[in-house]
Amino acid sequence: MKRLLTALCFAALTCGSASAFPDKDVKIIVPFAPGGGVDVTVRFLSEVAPKYMDGKNLIVENMPGGGAVIGQTAGANARPDGYTLLAYTSSVVSNPMQKQTSFTYKDFALVNMYCFDxxxxxxxxxxxxxxxxxxxxxxxxxxxxxxxxxxxxxxxxxxxxxxxxxxxxxxxxxxxxxxxxxxxxxxxxxxxxxxxxxxxxxxxxxxxxxxxxxxxxxxxxxxxxxxxxxxxGFNTEWGAFRGVAAPSRTPKDVVKSLSDAFEKMANDPAFKERMDKAGFPMQVYNAEQFSKYVDEVAVIYEKLLKPAK
Amino acid sequence: MDIIYSSFATVLTPDVFFVLALGVLLGLVVGAIPGLNDTITLAVLVPVTFSMSPHYAFALLVGVYCSACYGGSIPAILLKIPGTASSVVTTMDGNAMARKGEGGLALGISTISSVSGGLFSAVVLMFFAPALAGYALRFGPPEYCALAVLGLSTVAGMSGKKVLKNLIVCVLGLLISTIGMSPQTGFPRYTMGVMLLYEGVPLVPMLIGLFGVSSVLHMLERLGNEREQGVPEQLPVVGKTLPSRALLISLAPVILLGSVVGTVIGIIPGAGMIMAIYLAYDLTRTRYRSLPFGTGVPHGVAAPESANNAVVSGSMVPLLALGVPGNSTSALFLGALMIQGLRPGPALFKENPETAFFIIVAFFVANLIMGPMGLCLGRMLAKVIFRISTLLLSGCIVLLCCTGAFSVGLDPVYIWVALIFGVIGFIMDKTGLPQAPLVLAMVLGPMMETGFEQSLVLSKGSFLIFFQRPISCAMLIVSALFCLIPVFTWLRAKLKTA
Incomplete structure (x- = not known):
């Protein structure tokens, strides 16, 4: 009986937390030093984030070094609960093809792309x-x-x-x-x-x-x-993409609610104005569109980088 | 002109002035702590400026950037540990002066030179930024290669009697600089699969090791000797701070030379502080050949210290006029500008002249505040450092070295780099190998390699490109002269005796 109760309680707890995501601040790892394009744009996002995350903050943590590998590894190994995200850029795709990393671009559940340069x-x-x-x-x-x-x-x-x-x-x-x-x-x-x-x-x-x-x-x-x-006749869409991703084992519904939240942030007028003033071209992809695009791009990266290895 | 006046008015409003002074103080402190430097501090501060008004934000950043490299001279003089890379050269004569009991005077000269160098380049920035930025653009691959050669050729002039040892160390530094990904082919060299080495041996932990950790090893050795012999070493005195009028007059040309060299090198994007301090030191040496440099000559402090502060405002010239940062520290200003909703680029002076001139004037004022503040801090630190026991001091330094090295990359591997180079530095001291050429070669190696390979791509393999372009050709001729100076002096001496 006791065990059943505990199980029930536990179920109730997990259920409750899943429906009320996020119930604490969300951290996003920027694998570059502060002041760069990725860092600045993520900070623009974090400014409008509380509006769309039940008043919870989006906390930016810079983890530069190793050509972004250090931060990206931390992002891949983070607890897959949706509270630790990674600023996901093309180097997540290219780093594993050029260096010995413990992750590949597939180790992430993509959440949203907010900027395409x-x-x-x-x-x-x-x-x-x-x-x-x-x-x-x-x-x-x-x-x-x-x-x-x-x-x-x-x-x-x-x-x-x-x-x-x-x-x-x-x-x-x-x-x-x-x-x-x-x-x-x-x-x-x-x-x-x-x-x-x-x-x-x-x-x-x-x-x-x-x-x-x-x-x-x-x-x-x-x-x-x-x-x-x-x-x-050259039809490849090519550019620097800046997006957000969670570790791949993050529950689907959490990724979904994150994806919705980030889409709203990226469409926030205050965010758009900031991006426009600083000169970053905008393009918003939701989780599926972003995943599809990255998969396409990764094939090209693979073809170009593999012989160089 | 009006805009300069109104910028002065803005900078001198009490609240903005207070933030600027706060920035200067912060810069002095982080500069004086080995391992912390302006780049790290600005990287931490740039995100903080997000919620500040532009005036506070830039006042704070300018204050830190301006005074950090001067703060670095304090431990360089007192402990022979450069607080930042920019005071590596100051250790040579500055610390020798402190050992002679002229520590206060060395601090005073360093302050006067730094302030003068900073003011000089701030004035240049104020009136000639757009014109000079165009000059910076004339530096293409062959020019960078020639500039690196020019920098390395100063080693030959620096050597005196120890030519061979200097050259050995220089080559060693060049070899170390080849570690990492080849810039032109992307091929990893000597990385042994270690992640850290893909980016090359990191400079800051290396400096911390070469100077900081090795100095602790020396202290411990001294402690051991004292315990055996029972005679504690005589502690040096701080002495008076302000130089006499005669000394000041004799130093004026040196300070002017350092300021010019620093400003010119600062404007060239990517040439960097280390290049400037070595060039200034070497040019001074060549001019005052009779002085015993390295044994505590005031000129040897004035030259690099005026040069490194001149680089600071100099590096803002291409940033403000073109949106191209001169070094990794001024690159952080790019982020700060973007955060404030300003687009860095050639239009900045036209579209937002208030911000551009505010930054410039802030540099000018920050240099003025820095003088008295730095002198107070320097004398205070000197008294503390000379009073506490060697054991306690060395413990503090080890702690600072480890945290400093760690903070560079937030990775414990960086501490190992510092420790390894600490042992190397100690061995170099014991065998009479100078560390200065090692640092110079490590910094200039990649510049020379990239410039060389890029030039050959441009010229499709012809070496003539280095001589067809006037700037590059001139620099190569000057470096050839630098290398020949020792030969000439030797010949002249030979002829005299014969």
């Missing part, structure tokens, strides 16, 4: 290339120098995709940060560069660089006139 091909202002077509045609016959913010970054892979698709040839200049990459481009030391839309808006407005092509067909504010890569 599409890939753009940019050239210095006085570049001889005027259109995307010019550039691609030229790159088939001569080697064009191409700046990236690092070897095996998503920007490097984007350029490799072009090489595969069009037979282009690029001489890579790998910098160690996007700041250095930008200096190379602004100074006219390289002929072209793969970057994220959000990084370049103010330089395009200022006239110091030009956008030749955008690797996405979606609509972004200020990007209406950019040539899409799909016009040349």
């Amino acid at each position: 599409p890939e753009v091909l940019v050239v210095p202002k006085d570049s001889p290339f005027k259109t995307l077509k010019d550039f691609i045609e030229a790159s088939k016959t001569e080697e064009i120098s191409m700046a990236t913010p690092g070897h095996s970054t998503s920007h490097h892979l984007a350029a490799q995709l072009l090489e595969q698709h069009f037979g282009s040839k690029f001489g890579y200049i790998h910098s160690s940060s996007s700041a250095q990459q930008l200096t190379q481009l602004l100074g006219g030391h390289v002929q072209s560069s793969m970057m994220a839309l959000g990084e370049i808006t103010s330089y395009v407005a200022d006239g110091s660089i030009r956008v030749l092509g955008l690797m996405s067909d979606a609509n972004y504010a200020g990007a209406e006139n950019y040539t899409r890569f799909s016009s040349l």
